[in-house]
Amino acid sequence: MTVKTKSIYDTKRRIDGLRVLVSRFYPRGVMRDHFDLWVREASPKPDLLRAYKHGSINWPEFERRFRLQLRTATASISALNQLSELSTKRIITLLCYEKEWQKCHRQILKRRLDALSKRNKRLAGQDTTKSP
Numbered sequence: 001m002t003v004k005t006k007s008i009y010d011t012k013r014r015i016d017g018l019r020v021l022v023s024r025f026y027p028r029g030v031m032r033d034h035f036d037l038w039v040r041e042a043s044p045k046p047d048l049l050r051a052y053k054h055g056s057i058n059w060p061e062f063e064r065r066f067r068l069q070l071r072t073a074t075a076s077i078s079a080l081n082q083l084s085e086l087s088t089k090r091i092i093t094l095l096c097y098e099k100e101w102q103k104c105h106r107q108i109l110k111r112r113l114d115a116l117s118k119r120n121k122r123l124a125g126q127d128t129t130k131s132p
Helices: 046-053 059-072 074-089 105-126
Strands: 003-007 018-021 092-096
Touching (some): 003 105, 018 074, 046 059, 059 074, 074 092, 074 105, 092 105
Parallel strands (some): 003 092
16 A cells, blocks of 8 residues: 655656545635545544634644544545545555645644555454365
């Protein structure tokens, strides 16, 4: 599994593989051909985004709440499963409008996808059923 991240405003490259927009809102000035798929549910809910952008919560609290969303919200779990499945077949690049990658939800999302991939590989290796 290979999952990359970058800003939607960065240059589109062939090595990006499947370019997946993981932004709740459509980025300004971006043409539809700049990404292949839009998975809104893989982004923070609007109230969480608003709280962080307006300074009501700091980055560690935003990260904690978004990780919780990814584990508990049905739409987010479904989006994660979709991205995980796609990433087993090809390279995917997670995109959003943030230019700073250190404090962007796509990094949290990438870490969660990486963890799911490791867990799935571990579980596949534990399959001890044998054919007769």
